[in-house]
Amino acid sequence: MIDKRVGSLPEAVAGIADGATVLVGGFGNSGIPVELVHALLDEGARDLTLVTNNAGSGETDVAALIREHRVRKIICSYPRTSGSIWFEERYRAGEIELELVPQGTLSERMRAAGAGLGGFFTPAGADSLLAEGKEVRIIDGRRQVFEEPLHGDVALIKARKADRWGNLVYSTAARNFGPTMATAATVTVVQVREFVELGDLDPECIVTPGIFVDRVVRVEGS
Amino acid sequence: MSGPRLSLSDMARRVARDIPSGAYVNLGIGMPTLVGQVVSPDKEIVYHSENGILGMGPAPAPGEGDPELINAGKQPVTLLPGGSYFHHTDSFMMMRGGHIDVTVLGGFQVSAAGDLANWATDEVGHPPAVGGAMDLAVGAKRVLVLMTHTTKVGTPKILPLCTYPLTAAGVVDRIFTELAVIDVTPGGLVVRELVAGLSREELQARTGARLTFADDVVELVPEAG
Numbered sequence: 001m002i003d004k005r006v007g008s009l010p011e012a013v014a015g016i017a018d019g020a021t022v023l024v025g026g027f028g029n030s031g032i033p034v035e036l037v038h039a040l041l042d043e044g045a046r047d048l049t050l051v052t053n054n055a056g057s058g059e060t061d062v063a064a065l066i067r068e069h070r071v072r073k074i075i076c077s078y079p080r081t082s083g084s085i086w087f088e089e090r091y092r093a094g095e096i097e098l099e100l101v102p103q104g105t106l107s108e109r110m111r112a113a114g115a116g117l118g119g120f121f122t123p124a125g126a127d128s129l130l131a132e133g134k135e136v137r138i139i140d141g142r143r144q145v146f147e148e149p150l151h152g153d154v155a156l157i158k159a160r161k162a163d164r165w166g167n168l169v170y171s172t173a174a175r176n177f178g179p180t181m182a183t184a185a186t187v188t189v190v191q192v193r194e195f196v197e198l199g200d201l202d203p204e205c206i207v208t209p210g211i212f213v214d215r216v217v218r219v220e221g222s
Numbered sequence: 223m224s225g226p227r228l229s230l231s232d233m234a235r236r237v238a239r240d241i242p243s244g245a246y247v248n249l250g251i252g253m254p255t256l257v258g259q260v261v262s263p264d265k266e267i268v269y270h271s272e273n274g275i276l277g278m279g280p281a282p283a284p285g286e287g288d289p290e291l292i293n294a295g296k297q298p299v300t301l302l303p304g305g306s307y308f309h310h311t312d313s314f315m316m317m318r319g320g321h322i323d324v325t326v327l328g329g330f331q332v333s334a335a336g337d338l339a340n341w342a343t344d345e346v347g348h349p350p351a352v353g354g355a356m357d358l359a360v361g362a363k364r365v366l367v368l369m370t371h372t373t374k375v376g377t378p379k380i381l382p383l384c385t386y387p388l389t390a391a392g393v394v395d396r397i398f399t400e401l402a403v404i405d406v407t408p409g410g411l412v413v414r415e416l417v418a419g420l421s422r423e424e425l426q427a428r429t430g431a432r433l434t435f436a437d438d439v440v441e442l443v444p445e446a447g
Contacts (some may be wrong), residue, residue, distance in 0.1 A: 027273040027310075028296035029289070032439040041245065055349075069342075081296065082352035091349045100350050103272065104314030104357035111311045124318055127391035129342075141362075172307055174290035176273050179309040207309070 004166040005195060006215050009039035012189050012217040016045045016154050023181040024052040024062060025157035028081060031174030033158040033191045035219045037061040051152060053103065053177060055079035066090055076105035100130060107180050109150035109160045113173045114183025115216035119148045153184035162192040166213030182212040189215045193222050226419035227400040235260045237368050237398050238325055243286035245269055245323040248358060250418035251295040253368050254326035269358040270322055272354040274313045277305025312370050318361035329369040334431035336406035351360035359390035371399035371428055378430035401425055415440040
C-alpha cells in the first residue's frame with residue numbers, strides 16, 4: 001500500500017545531509033513550511049544551499065537557519081524583505097553566499113529541473129548585471145539569457161490537504177512556489193493542515209499529483 | 223522642490239486614466255499601488271499579483287482576511303469573484319509571456335531609449351534584491367513608469383543613459399511624473415502633457431535627456447485633495 005504519510009516532523013526531514021540543496025516554499029510569510037524548517041534546524045544538517053524567494057524575517061524558519069550558521073549559500077530573488085536582519089548580518093560579514101535570480105527565472109529554473117529540461121533562454125535580466133558570464137542570444141528579435149535548471153536534493157513545502165498518495169491542494173496564495181518545487185527535488189516533503197481519505201480530493205482540483213511527493217506530515221493549525 | 227506640480231494622488235489618477243477597462247494589470251510595489259485605489263469604478267480591471275493571484279481585491283477589513291493571501295508587497299488583500307490562484311511558474315508565465323496588458327512600475331531612472339533602472343542603485347552595504355521586476359519589465363505589453371521627475375536633491379531621473387544597473391533595456395512606453403507625461407518613441411522622448419504653470423524650458427532643465435514636445439501638449443491641472 002502506498003502511504004506517504006509520516007507520523008512526525010523528525011521523520012519528515014530525516015536524512016537531509018550536510019551540503020544538501022534545499023528548496024523552501026513561501027513568499028514573504030505566505031506558504032512558508034515553518035515547522036518543517038524548524039525540524040531541519042533540529043535535524044542538524046549544515047553547509048546547506050537554500051533556494052527560496054526571500055531570505056527569512058525575524059528569528060524563525062529560514063532566518064533561524066541562517067542565524068545558526070547552517071546555510072552556506074542562498075539562491076533567491078528578494079533577500080531584502082523587512083526584518084531580514086540575520087541574512088543581512090551574515091551577508092555583510094561575508095559568511096553567506098548570495099546568488100540573486102529574477103523571481104520568474106528562479107521558478108522557471110526549478111520547473112526546468114522538474115521537467116527534465118537542460119535549461120532555457122529568457123529575456124528577463126538579459127540586459128542586466130545578472131546576465132554576466134552567461135550566454136546571451138538574440139531569439140525572436142530580442143536578447144535572451146541562458147539559464148540552467150535548478151535541482152533540489154530536498155523540497156520543503158506547505159499545502160492545505162493531502163491524501164496518503166501525496167495528492168495536494170493548497171490554500172490561497174500560499175501555493176506560490178510549492179507545486180514547482182515539488183517537481184524539482186529528489187525528495188519532496190510536505191506539511192499539511194489536514195489528511196483526507198484517498199478519493200476525497202476532487203481529481204479535477206488536485207494541484208500537485210502525488211507522483212511529485214515523497215513524504216507528508218500533518219501540522220495542526222498550520 | 224517648489225513650483226507647480228501634481229500631488230501623488232493626482233499622479234496616480236493620471237496613470238489610472240491610461241488603464242483601459244478589461245485590462246489585466248500588474249501594479250508594482252510602492253507608488254504604483256496607489257493607482258489601484260483611484261481607477262474609475264466604471265472600469266472592470268483584473269489585477270494580477272506575482273505570487274499567484276488574478277482578480278486581486280482590496281485589503282480586507284481590519285481583523286479579517288487570510289494571513290496567507292497577500293500581494294507582492296506582502297500586504298493582506300482579498301480575492302474578487304472570478305479570481306483565481308495559481309503557482310509561481312504560471313504566474314511568471316503570465317508576466318514574461320506577454321499576457322499582462324499593462325504594468326505600472328516605479329523607477330530610479332529611465333533613459334531616452336526607454337531603458338529602466340528600478341532594482342538597484344549604487345549604494346553599498348546592502349544586499350541586492352530584484353524580485354519580479356525584470357520579468358515584468360520585459361514581459362508586460364505596456365510598461366508605464368510612475369516616478370518623481372527628479373531625486374529628492376533635484377538630480378534628474380530621466381537621462382540620456384541610465385547610470386544605475388539596468389532592469390531591462392528599451393521597455394518603457396510612457397513616463398508619468400509630478401511634472402509631465404512623456405512618451406518613449408523611436409525618435410526619443412516626447413512630452414504629451416505638462417503641468418500647468420511650468421514652462422517647457424523649466425521642464426527641460428529638470429530632465430537629463432533631451433525632450434521634444436508634441437504639437438498638442440495637454441495641460442495637467444492639479445486637482446483638489
